[in-house]
Amino acid sequence: ALLHDELAGDEVLVVSNREPYIHSRSDKGIEVRRPASGLVTAVEPVMRACSGTWIAHGAGNADREVVDAHDRVRVPPKNPSYTLRRVWLTEQEEKGYYYGFANEGLWPLCHIAHVRPVFRSSDWDQYVEVNQRFADAVVAEARTEDPVVLVQDYHFALLPRMVREKLPRATIIMFWHIPWPNPESFGICPWREEILEGLLGNTLLGFHTPFHCKNFLETVDRYLETRIEHEASTISYGGDLTQVEPYPISIAWPEGPYPESIAESRASVRAELGLPRNLLMGIGVDRLDYTKGILERLQAVERMMELHPSMVGRFSFVQIAAPSRSSLEEYQALENRVRALAQRINLRFGQSGVNPIVLKVEHYDSDQVSRYYRAADVCMVTSLHDGMNLVAKEFIAARDDELGVLILSQFTGAARELHEALIINPYHIEQGADALYRALTMPEAEQRERMRSMRSLVRDFNVYRWAGRMLLDAARLRRRERISAKLR
Numbered sequence: 416a417l418l419h420d421e422l423a424g425d426e427v428l429v430v431s432n433r434e435p436y437i438h439s440r441s442d443k444g445i446e447v448r449r450p451a452s453g454l455v456t457a458v459e460p461v462m463r464a465c466s467g468t469w470i471a472h473g474a475g476n477a478d479r480e481v482v483d484a485h486d487r488v489r490v491p492p493k494n495p496s497y498t499l500r501r502v503w504l505t506e507q508e509e510k511g512y513y514y515g516f517a518n519e520g521l522w523p524l525c526h527i528a529h530v531r532p533v534f535r536s537s538d539w540d541q542y543v544e545v546n547q548r549f550a551d552a553v554v555a556e557a558r559t560e561d562p563v564v565l566v567q568d569y570h571f572a573l574l575p576r577m578v579r580e581k582l583p584r585a586t587i588i589m590f591w592h593i594p595w596p597n598p599e600s601f602g603i604c605p606w607r608e609e610i611l612e613g614l615l616g617n618t619l620l621g622f623h624t625p626f627h628c629k630n631f632l633e634t635v636d637r638y639l640e641t642r643i644e645h646e647a648s649t650i651s652y653g654g655d656l657t658q659v660e661p662y663p664i665s666i667a668w669p670e671g672p673y674p675e676s677i678a679e680s681r682a683s684v685r686a687e688l689g690l691p692r693n694l695l696m697g698i699g700v701d702r703l704d705y706t707k708g709i710l711e712r713l714q715a716v717e718r719m720m721e722l723h724p725s726m727v728g729r730f731s732f733v734q735i736a737a738p739s740r741s742s743l744e745e746y747q748a749l750e751n752r753v754r755a756l757a758q759r760i761n762l763r764f765g766q767s768g769v770n771p772i773v774l775k776v777e778h779y780d781s782d783q784v785s786r787y788y789r790a791a792d793v794c795m796v797t798s799l800h801d802g803m804n805l806v807a808k809e810f811i812a813a814r815d816d817e818l819g820v821l822i823l824s825q826f827t828g829a830a831r832e833l834h835e836a837l838i839i840n841p842y843h844i845e846q847g848a849d850a851l852y853r854a855l856t857m858p859e860a861e862q863r864e865r866m867r868s869m870r871s872l873v874r875d876f877n878v879y880r881w882a883g884r885m886l887l888d889a890a891r892l893r894r895r896e897r898i899s900a901k902l903r
């Protein structure tokens with residue numbers, strides 16, 4: 416309801432690289448898949464609520480078969496409520512813009528995860544080109560001269576200014592779903608000024624935490640000639656005004672009821688993995704990405720078994736790792752290292768059919784993932800750096816029995832909100848091991864107390880609030896702009 420009020424009568428366009436539905440062809444015909452993406456998890460419920468048009472890269476091999484002559488398809492497939500407009504990229508564009516500049520340049524640059532960013536001129540050229548193509552798609556799709564354009568993430572740093580040039584009266588709201596580093600770190604990007612100028616085409620620019628906003632303001636201050644009002648958190652640059660604000664992202668609270676009770680999920684998940692019924696179980700769910708601290712997590716499991724031999728044969732850690740960006744070398748190397756580490760730990764501590772690590776390098780759909788959350792005794796989120804991390808919030812939301820323990824890295828945005836989790840430094844393996852043992856032996860009363868307080872927070876600060884607050888602020892800026900346009 417809040418969203419409808421904020422947007423009353425306005426046209427809404429969303430731009431993101433990743434599409435919410437991927438159509439692909441198999442022997443069984445055309446299948447639809449949801450990608451493993453924090454961004455899609457968050458933005459999709461918002462789009463369902465406010466209709467409009469979502470512009471994204473068509474990445475599935477059957478994506479072209481289901482669109483109309485304007486490359487549009489109504490989604491979700493089962494209950495169409497908004498339009499997905501697909502943009503097609505050539506292999507070369509995808510290589511330079513997505514794999515190259517976005518994921519070998521900006522991704523490691525912003526995450527400070529000790530993977531060196533790679534900057535190539537040829538990637539940059541494609542990044543500029545693809546940003547222009549998406550900006551053109553926004554302009555082509557817009558039916559009014561003042562739409563609300565919601566731009567998502569680091570793939571589109573240049574697009575806001577490009578859209579602003581063609582649609583000067585648009586309200587452009589951008590959310591940066593990953594961290595923003597400090598000025599020194601960001602400064603190694605050879606095109607830092609261009610990126611900052613592009614972002615200052617926004618009316619409103621959102622980050623997960625106040626700390627990322629502060630880093631952004633300081634970065635702009637360091638590298639561009641602008642006027643910054645720190646109190647008001649605004650930047651004026653070449654006649655444009657950009658408001659910078661924190662909006663911690665969240666999830667849609669599950670509607671339930673679940674198809675299985677907690678007891679049923681505990682039993683069925685263990686049976687499906689060939690594990691004993693009464694086994695203690697940990698769960699990790701991530702894209703197979705070097706920012707997620709998967710190696711550190713497995714090492715913590717190993718260390719816990721070293722310190723507490725009584726846990727050997729009584730505990731398994733199940734890691735679901737969705738393959739991601741796997742044509743990049745860093746990602747292939749990570750997969751090899753994770754597999755090798757899991758194997759080594761299992762050789763060392765595997766006992767009578769119980770492996771300490773169960774590794775699934777596969778895509779699981781969200782219903783399956785929530786069954787696993789419900790079957791687990793503990794969930795480990797050990798990102799080395801993460802804008803928010805929605806797995807932490809999904810785990811909490813899935814636990815309507817108010818049991819289960821969350822171990823959470825201090826380097827996630829989520830740790831700013833979920834104080835009742837066991838907060839750890841994932842680089843400190845002993846600390847992870849201690850937290851794991853503490854979680855596995857925590858009395859139910861304490862689990863319940865922690866879970867209750869985290870559940871009420873996630874229920875209240877859900878993704879509709881996230882979007883609602885951004886749109887409310889945008890509506891205010893829009894009114895101000897209309898008034899000053901009248902005065903001019």
Ligand code: G6P
Nearest residue numbers: 433451452453454568592593739
């Ligand atoms: C993060 C990014 C998203 C991205 C997702 C999945 O959550 O912030 O923009 O969609 O990872 O990554 P992928 O490269 O598969 O889209």
